[in-house]
Amino acid sequence: MxxxxxxxxxxxxxxxxxxxxxxxxxxxxxxxxxxxxxxxxxxxxxxxxxxxxxxxxxxxxxxxxxxxxxxxxxxxxxxxxxxxxxxxxxxxxxxxxxxxxxxxxxxxxALAEFERNLIRERTRSGLKAARSRGKIGGRKRVLSEKDQKRLKTLYSSGEFTIPELMEQFSCSRATLYKVVKGKY
CATH class of the missing domain: 3.40.50.1390 (Resolvase, N-terminal catalytic domain)
Structure with a gap:
């Protein structure tokens, strides 16, 4: 058909x-x-x-x-x-x-595979060059060490809801849970 x-x-x-x-x-x-x-x-x-x-x-x-x-x-x-x-x-x-x-x-x-390999090579090369200059990849952290400790304390106290904590610290739900679980 x-x-x-x-x-x-x-x-x-x-x-x-x-x-x-x-x-x-x-x-x-x-x-x-x-x-x-x-x-x-x-x-x-x-x-x-x-x-x-x-x-x-x-x-x-x-x-x-x-x-x-x-x-x-x-x-x-x-x-x-x-x-x-x-x-x-x-x-x-x-x-x-x-x-x-x-x-x-x-x-x-073949062209697509070649393109993917070029992108991969350029990415590796760029990351290597950035690391050699002391740069660390990734986004800047939303919360400082001090804010992370305060967030953990307030979360543990149970006095605030998750949305209240998210608003107070201007962070997403995912960030909040990463901090609480120690994976931030």
């Missing part, structure tokens, strides 16, 4: 051209969304995922209709490959049912 997916970002935009292209490509069922491509969970997209079966073909007009980042697209391609679902992007000329389409798919995967 050929299943189509279309997406526009705002209500001002129209799905008509995408829907026409998908129907022309033979899509029997078409799912759509009016939502940003930055959102990984969208109602039409989520529903479409539940309808795809082994041997189906997912058809979209352009890659950016499915996801905005290379990582999103590669994750999608991997998910489709795991489910044994073919993929076709009409405007981009990608069709994983052909040898050339599979090659493009694998090139995308």
């Amino acid at each position: 050929i299943i189509g997916y279309a997406r526009v970002s705002t209500k001002d935009q129209k799905l008509d051209a995408q829907l026409d292209a998908l129907k022309t490509a033979g899509a029997e069922d078409v799912f759509s969304d009016i939502a940003s491509g930055a959102k990984s969970s969208r109602p039409g997209l989520d529903k479409m995922k539940t309808h795809l079966r082994k041997g189906d073909t997912l058809v979209i007009q352009r890659l950016d209709r499915l996801g905005r980042s290379m990582k999103d697209l590669v994750d999608w391609m991997q998910w489709l490959e795991d489910k044994e679902v073919k993929f076709k992007s009409l405007d981009d000329g990608i069709d994983t049912s052909t040898p050339g389409g599979k090659l493009v798919f694998h090139i995308f995967g």
Whole structure:
């Protein structure tokens, strides 16, 4: 079965051209969304995922209709490959049912892996350089040592509710509990 997916970002935009292209490509069922491509969970997209079966073909007009980042697209391609679902992007000329389409798919995967490795390398290098200059990563602590001791004492006394303590110390519930449990 050929299943189509279309997406526009705002209500001002129209799905008509995408829907026409998908129907022309033979899509029997078409799912759509009016939502940003930055959102990984969208109602039409989520529903479409539940309808795809082994041997189906997912058809979209352009890659950016499915996801905005290379990582999103590669994750999608991997998910489709795991489910044994073919993929076709009409405007981009990608069709994983052909040898050339599979090659493009694998090139995308290799580029994404390369990108992840570069990011990892840069992060490690940056952290190492910062440590050598005496910098410690992470956010600044909200509570001083003195405030932490006072918070523990007031919490133990039972005189204040959690929301009262959070307001008094201008901290989140998570921070409050980390301090109380000695994990701050």
